[in-house]
Amino acid sequence: MSNLPAIVIVGASGRMGQMLINTVLSSDKARLVAVTERAGHAWVGQDLGQMMGGSANGVLVLDDPKVAFAGADAVIDFTSPEATLAHAALAVDAGIVHVIGTTGMDKAHISALDRFAQQTPIIRAGNMSLGVNLLTKLTQKVAAALDEDFDIEITEAHHHHKVDAPSGTALMLGQAAADGRGVDLDAVSDRGRDGITGARTRGDIGFHAVRGGDIVGEHDVMFAAAGERIVLRHMATDRTIFARGALRAALWGQGKKAGAYDMMDVLGL
Numbered sequence: 001m002s003n004l005p006a007i008v009i010v011g012a013s014g015r016m017g018q019m020l021i022n023t024v025l026s027s028d029k030a031r032l033v034a035v036t037e038r039a040g041h042a043w044v045g046q047d048l049g050q051m052m053g054g055s056a057n058g059v060l061v062l063d064d065p066k067v068a069f070a071g072a073d074a075v076i077d078f079t080s081p082e083a084t085l086a087h088a089a090l091a092v093d094a095g096i097v098h099v100i101g102t103t104g105m106d107k108a109h110i111s112a113l114d115r116f117a118q119q120t121p122i123i124r125a126g127n128m129s130l131g132v133n134l135l136t137k138l139t140q141k142v143a144a145a146l147d148e149d150f151d152i153e154i155t156e157a158h159h160h161h162k163v164d165a166p167s168g169t170a171l172m173l174g175q176a177a178a179d180g181r182g183v184d185l186d187a188v189s190d191r192g193r194d195g196i197t198g199a200r201t202r203g204d205i206g207f208h209a210v211r212g213g214d215i216v217g218e219h220d221v222m223f224a225a226a227g228e229r230i231v232l233r234h235m236a237t238d239r240t241i242f243a244r245g246a247l248r249a250a251l252w253g254q255g256k257k258a259g260a261y262d263m264m265d266v267l268g269l
């Protein structure tokens, strides 16, 4: 039996689930010990390798996360807010690191996760890529350097299956811009204008969501003033950037004390 950290992937059949499974299987720093899907899903009870279109690999897809977490070191979770909260309770019981990429969380979800994080390490980020986390830092710095003569508008684009808006990344970027300006994001957010909205309110931070085709994830932060515009942009073209970041977080979390962490902690940014 290898001593490498034992990783569980929940949401195995998902776009990110499959990407995460391939990332862990090809890593020499971690081993895949279990995968789950929601009860009733067609993959449950089937061989994972075959379900992913390859040959059988002897890993059966489970629908009981409690069984999956027993003896593991970390769970990587890109599912839904409700599923993630249920997983968080079980990760605490199992004493394992919980890496969360799930977006679309409301304030109640986040408060509940913060309570679970008092008992086990939780690493959560709306975007696990190195590029977006760097962009987030840059956004904070640029927002701090400019005054409200520069209107901040955040535009994101994603594939047509995405269910939440604005994206978790857009909210991260908005939070960074608000932090840079020293304002409360809730007080200045202006989401998806429509109709006779009146002129733009000075100091607002605008959010806009585009949905179409197979766009992996694109984010622009625009600082627009009279006579000039600055645009900070990240374009994701391959979901492996998120999966690599999530695995890095799961490994970084080993031996850490309980707490709520993010990718800035993992990347040392």
Ligand SMILES: NC(=O)C1=CN([C@@H]2O[C@H](COP(=O)(O)OP(=O)(O)OC[C@H]3O[C@@H](n4cnc5c(N)ncnc54)[C@H](O)[C@@H]3O)[C@@H](O)[C@H]2O)C=CC1
Binding pocket: 010, 011, 012, 013, 014, 015, 016, 017, 036, 037, 038, 039, 041, 078, 079, 080, 083, 100, 101, 102, 103, 104, 125, 126, 127, 128, 129, 168, 242
């Ligand atoms: N933080 C980041 O870097 C990234 C975050 N995401 C987020 O990850 C989430 C998932 O995205 P996708 O993979 O595109 O969605 P998806 O819909 O393809 O996959 C979600 C999977 O979770 C499964 N699931 C739902 N409830 C479950 C349960 N109780 N137990 C086990 N599995 C369950 C679903 O059946 C589905 O297979 C979204 O919130 C998305 O915004 C996506 C990419 C990057």
Ligand SMILES: O=C(O)C1=N[C@H](C(=O)O)C[C@H](O)C1
Binding pocket: 103, 126, 127, 158, 162, 166, 167, 168, 169, 170, 216, 217, 218
């Ligand atoms: O749903 C997605 O696909 C993505 N979700 C994350 C988000 O909401 O920002 C990260 C990435 O942009 C892809």
